[in-house]
Amino acid sequence: MSLQDFWDVFVLGVVLGSLYAVIAIGYTLVYGVLQLLNFAHSEVFMSGGFGGLIVLTVVVPAADPSGIQSAGYVLLGMLAGAALGGGVAYGLERVAYRPLRRRGAPRLVFLITAIGASFFIYNLAGKIFGRNASRMPSMYENKTLFTLFGAPINVTQALVVVSAVLMLILVDFVVNRTKLGSGIRAVAQDPEVASLMGVNIDKVVSRTFVLGGLMGGVAGFLYGTTTQVWYTMGFLPGITAFAAAVLGGIGNVRGAMLGGMVLGVVEAMTVEIWGDAWRYVGAFAVLVAVLMFRPTGILGERVARTA
C-alpha cells in the first residue's frame, strides 16, 4: 500500500469513524445511566434515515440548487432525522424500559426487551416504507471540495465529518457543562444517592435517551445520504458502533468518540488490504486484542457489573 493509498483509505476511515463515533455516543450515554445495552439504538439510527427521507420526499429538492438551498435541504434533513430519532428513542424508553426499571428487573431482561423492540421497530419500518432500499434525493452536487494529503474530499465526506465533529463537541459540552449533564453524570455514578440529592431520575434517563436519539437520528440521515435508506440499515453500523463504545470503555463519552474513530479507520484499512468480504473481521479482531490487555476498554475505568 503506497502512502497515497494510505491517505485515501485514512480519509474514508475517518468519515466512517465519525459516524460510528456519533452512534456510539447513544450506546454509551444510555449505558452510563442504566448499565443497559440498548440494542434498539440501531433502530433509532434507522429511523433517523427515514426521517430525512420523508421530509426530503415532501420538500422535493430543486434540480440545480444554489448553495443556500443545499444547506437548507441538508439542515432540514438533519432536523427531521434528529426529530424522528429522538422521538423513537423517547418512545422506547417509555414503553420498553421504564416499566422494567420501576420493577428493578435484572439487566438481561432489559436486553431481551431491547431485542424485541428492535425486531418490532425495524420490521414495522419495513412494513410501512417497503422493504427495498430508497435513495435519498440529491441535495447538492457531490463534487470534490479540496484535497488533503493528495486524497480528494467530496461534499458528502466533508459534511459528515464536520457535522459529526460539531455534534461530538455539543455532546461533550452538554455532558460536562450543563445541568442535564451533571444529572446524567450523577445518575451514572449512583442513582440512589442522585435521587436523594433531588435528581429526577425518570427525567434524566428519558432525556439521556432523547439526547442519544437526536445524535443517532442525525447520524442515520448522514449515513442515508452516503449510501441508501432501508429498513435493516441500522443493524451492522449499530453493532460496529456498539463495539466502538465498548472499545473506548463503555459509559465513557470521549472513549466512545475515540473508539468510533479507531474502528472506522481499522475497517477502511481492512477493506483496502483484505477486500470487502472481511470488512468486520479487522474491527472485531482489534476489539478482542484491546480488551485482552485493557478489559475495560481504552478509556474505561469502571469495571462493568456482572450480568
Added chain:
Amino acid sequence: MSTVRDSKGRERVPSAASLRRVRWYQEARWKRLVALLVLAVVGAQVTGVQGTSTDIFYALGENFTGTGIWIWLALCVGVWVIREFLSEPVNRGWVASRDRVSQPVARVRGVWQADPRLRYGGGALLLVVLILLPLWLSTYWQQVMVDQIAIFVLLAIGLNVVIGWAGMLDLGFVAFFAIGAYSAAFWTGSLPVEPPVVLNTFLVIPIAIVTCLLAGVLLGAPTLRLRGDYLAIVTLGFHEIVYLAARNWTDFTGGSRGARMSERFVIDLGFWRFEWGLDPKPYYWLLLGFIVVIIFLFLRLEHSRVGRAWTAIREDEVAAASTGVNTVRMKLLAFAIGASTSGVAGVVYASKVAFISPENFVLLLSILVLAYVIFGGMGSIPGVLAGAALLIWLPEYLRDSVDPQDRFMYLGALLVVMMIYRPQGLLPSKRRQRELRLAEEKA
C-alpha cells in the same frame, strides 16, 4: 431552584403549593388516554397494508384513512373508558374469576408437588406423547419440528448452561453450531478439502464435541476475565469472525455457495442397515433421544458441585472466588459444555438439511436463541424447552394468518410485552424467581 416571573415581571421563588399542583393535563388518566391513542395509531400501522419503496407514503396514507384506524381508536378509547370509569366492577369480577381458577390450580399443584411418583409419571407420559407426536402431524410440521424446534431446543439447552446457570452473556452461541455443522461436513468429505478419513456421521459427533470444546476454551480463555457486557461484545465478534470465515474461506468451506452433505446418519450392522433419509420422523426421534440424554446429564450437573459453583459465580463472582470456587475453571467449563451441546446440534442439523451455507448461521440466530432462553425462564430446563418451542411455533403458526414478512414484528412485540409483565419468563426456576424478588424488593 428554578425561578418564575410573576405578572409584574419580578422574579420570585415558586411556593411549595404551586410546585405540588398538578395541572389537568398532567393527571395520570389523561396521560393514559394519550398513550392509548398512540397505541391505536401504531396498531393501525401494524395491522395495516404493506407499503412499497416506490411510494413511501402509500401505506401511511392508506392506514390513516382506512377503517382499521377507527376500529383501533374505538377499541383503545373503550379500554380507557372502562379503565377510568368502570374499573370497580371490572376489577371485582376479575379478582373473583381469578380466585375461582387459581384455587383449584393451587390444590392440584399441591398434590403434584407432594408426590414425586406423580411427577415421574407425568414426565414419562409427556415423553410418550412427544415420541408419538410426529405421527399426527403433516410433513410440513414434521419438518418444522425437526429443523427448527428440536434443533433450537438443543441449542437453547446448551445456552442455558452458559447464561442461565453460569450467568455469562454469550451473544455468539450460534458460532459453535456452525463449527459443529462444518466439522460434520468436513469429516464426511463434503467440503472442498479432503479429510484424512471419511467417517460415519455418528462418529463425527464426538469429534464435533471435542472441536467445539476446544473452540469454546480458545475463545473463553482470553476473554473470561471480561465481565458482563464486555464478554457479550467479544462473543458477538467471535460469531461474526466465524461467520465471515465460513463465507470467505472458499477453499475450505465452499464459501457462500455452501456445501452439500454427501453422507447421512447410517447404522450398519451388516445384517441390518438403517439410513436416515428424507423422512423427518427418524431425525426427530434421534434428536429427541439426544435431548433427553442431555437433559438428564445436565440435571445431574445442575445439582452437583459444579452446578452449585456456577450458581455461586452467577450470584456473586467475588464472593464465590473468595470461598474457594475456581471461577476461571468453572466458567471455562460452562462455556465448553454449552459449546459442545451446540456442536451436537450442528452435526445433526447439517446431516438433516443436507446442505449448509453460511447463511444458516447468521447473528440473528444467536440473538433468537438467547431470546428463547430468557423468554422461557433462565436456568430452568422446562422453561427453556417451553420458551424455545413456543417462540418457534408461533412464527410458523402465524405464517398462514399474517403476512409472513411481518412475523418478526409480532415476535418482537410479544417479547417486549412478555418481559414487561412477566420478566422471570414462562416457567422460571425457583432460585431465579427468588433472585428476582430480592432485586425487586431492593428497588
